[in-house]
Amino acid sequence: MSAEAHSVVAPSTGWRRFAAVVVIAYALAMLVPLGWIFITGFKSPNDAIAYPPKVFFEPSLEGYVNVFTTRTRQSQEYMDSLPPPETWYDELVRSRNMVIAGPSRFGQRFMNSLIVGFGATFLTVFLGTLAAYAFSRFKVPLKDDLLFFILSTRMMPPIAVAIPIFLMYRTLGLNDTHLGLILLYTAVNLSLAVWLLKGFMDEIPREYEEAALIDGYTRLQAFRKVVLPQAMTGIAATAIFCLIFSWNEYAFALLLTSGQAQTAPPFIPTIIGEGGLDWPAVAAGATLFMIPVLVFTVLLRKHLLRGITFGAVRK
């Protein structure tokens, strides 16, 4: 018998294979819908709703053209009277007997999502970091009660207060504004941010700040020069969680915004084609919508693993 066979910690080959099968099955279950959205974006409208579903199809950029444009159907005579198409997307649209009437609102909605998502994330992390530092380092009266109160704001689903918030926002004129959504997402995320960041702050030994105080720095300078760089892992992880929430939030965005400040999630499903939803356009919009969070997460990924397993490993 080999030494490995006697190991009490190393799993047996059978177990490893079983675990691999479970992990792969889970990964597939998670990835198949995303993959389906991705390929649907490159289908023609007919292929997208074909039954049985088509796995092999002729790829088309129609969905991407449609998500960025509004089009009108024209009579055959009018089509014939037009000069030859100038671009590939003109040609694509004309093959459906339509012309491009102008850009869609997708770009604007996407920009709204960026403003609201990153704005709320920045504000949450900024406030959360300061609050977490204060809770971690100073004698705050009723500290435990305050921390519990902060957490308790998450004990109820936010949508439960949708109506009061809607009425408040209408009175305050925050309806359909970027600021309104930013404030709302900040309020929802802040409790998570404070708790997560406090954990990270607690792990930074006080000696560093004390050393900085003695080295001639003020408390605030010490915070910036010594605490912040070491809290970067926690801040990055918290920022990712906050961005994912505010980026994907649907219900409040639907309720509180309509014209000006509407974000992409409530907009994408409203992309109507002829005879129902334009599924390739919806899928194209959804695919593009995933990119910023993906990029942000990849940029911060070296902090993320440590951030998510936070508290799991005692040093």
Add this chain to the structure above:
Amino acid sequence: MAEVRLTGVSKSFGKTVAIRDVDLAVADGEFVVLLGPTGAGKTTTLRTVAGLERPETGTVHIGGKDVTRSAPAERDVAFVFQQYSLYPHLTVFENMAFPLRSPARRVPEDRITERVGQVAEMLRIDHKLANKATRLSGGEMQRVAIGRALVRDPSIFLMDEPLSSLDAKLRAGLRVELKRIQYELGATILYVTHDQIEAMTLATRVGVLNQGRLVQIGTPKQIYEDPDDIYVAGRLGSPRINLVPAGVIAVPAPPGTATVGLRTEHVEIGRDGTPATIDRIEHLGDQSRAHMTVAGTPFTVLVDAHTDLAPGDSVGLSPRAPLFFDAAGTRIRA
């Protein structure tokens, strides 16, 4: 460099009294070591001088100026912590330059480079300046920590067990270096340790702390040979001083003596004197220790390395230079 004086300083944390009515003066250029067990108040004393703790009563003077209520940055002290002393996100150079780069100091960058270079050379870490602070051995880290204090010219260096997290060999090496640096710079140092060898070898004066009180302060020789009370006597000396009830060992004791203290090197083994039986002999190479029981009390005597004493031998103990203590533990001087 400047003189530091604590007057009647007390500090408690909740219901625990950390230090009680401590009077301590560190003269310019002096190396004072505070010695005591965990929880004796050594670190609190140091932190009070640094301004990291504010005393409830008493005053702290540095260079004749009352700094009791001043912020740490205003006191011009340098602190070497026991551990976590280096900023992990900075390089060795940046760590050592950190105090000089403080907005309050505004040292020009070329002067910083020069000063850090000098100190790094003195501490023999000049080849590590570009390293991340976390990529160093324990001894190097602690040298950088000391270096970060040395780049400045503070009124006093405060060192909180700077060598305790190192292994024995490194500790011995850095101890010698520290003494050399202090000698070369003429620095004023207040140093905290629970290691009596550090205290004896480094200090101009040793202060012994027990339960928040400064029990005795004096030269290492005074503290060892002329302790004021039973605690100080037991604090120094390895193996520990033998403390036996009065009357057990045949010595002329002054009236009121409750306990007799005998250093292990102050007892001679022969035929005459108080009878005892040897339980065990420990051979340490350069010396041997004879363990015995005298009237129910364990008793240790330092003997020759090549002793032919063996367990079971009956011997007689003749003490010299005994120390006498009364029932409260206070020394009775003959």
